[in-house]
Amino acid sequence: DGGITQSPKYLFRKEGQNVTLSCEQNLNHDAMYWYRQDPGQGLRLIYYSQIVNDFQKGDIAEGYSVSREKKESFPLTVTSAQKNPTAFYLCASRNRAKSYEQYFGPGTRLTVT
């Protein structure tokens, strides 16, 4: 089955620690995206990548970092500089040659205390 996997589903960290969220896709999509979702707010774009070894900041990139060393993988690191890291994080991907819609993974809920 083709799809997007995110792990872990739930993640707990202490304040001041960096944490990396995994996103893997086997859809052969070239573009990948990271969003953050908070209660009562729409999805907000953190980072996106259209090709391997290239990525751009979204609307709320401060305190986050990404890498895109492989087409299938787009990990997101939430650093200690992110002031309000507790949120639901969603990864998405898109086939740039075929369509404009993005397909989402199941999400990771991060709680920082």
Next chain:
Amino acid sequence: EDQVTQSPEALRLQEGESSSLNCSYTVSGLRGLFWYRQDPGKGPEFLFTLYSAGEEKEKERLKATLTKKESFLHITAPKPEDSATYLCAVQAYETSGSRLTFGEGTQLTVNP
């Protein structure tokens, strides 16, 4: 700046009671408008893409329509399993990376 406003924020229906959700948008040249369904604690599930005013798409009890200023998601004879949050998003022609701008969603509850 692209903007998407969804209404109502929440909607309660009885099973079989048809209704519509609204998505109003402001965008400098619409490339596409997207509808997603999101269940609690899960990622959004893609439903429809609409590209031009007058376009309609259907899937089971759902029908999406598009005008130059808004989109409607019509739900005909809903069932309890249609309960979810419905998200609307737009993409502008000049958007870098084909990024989407999302509304805050409409939380739909269908009571049996």
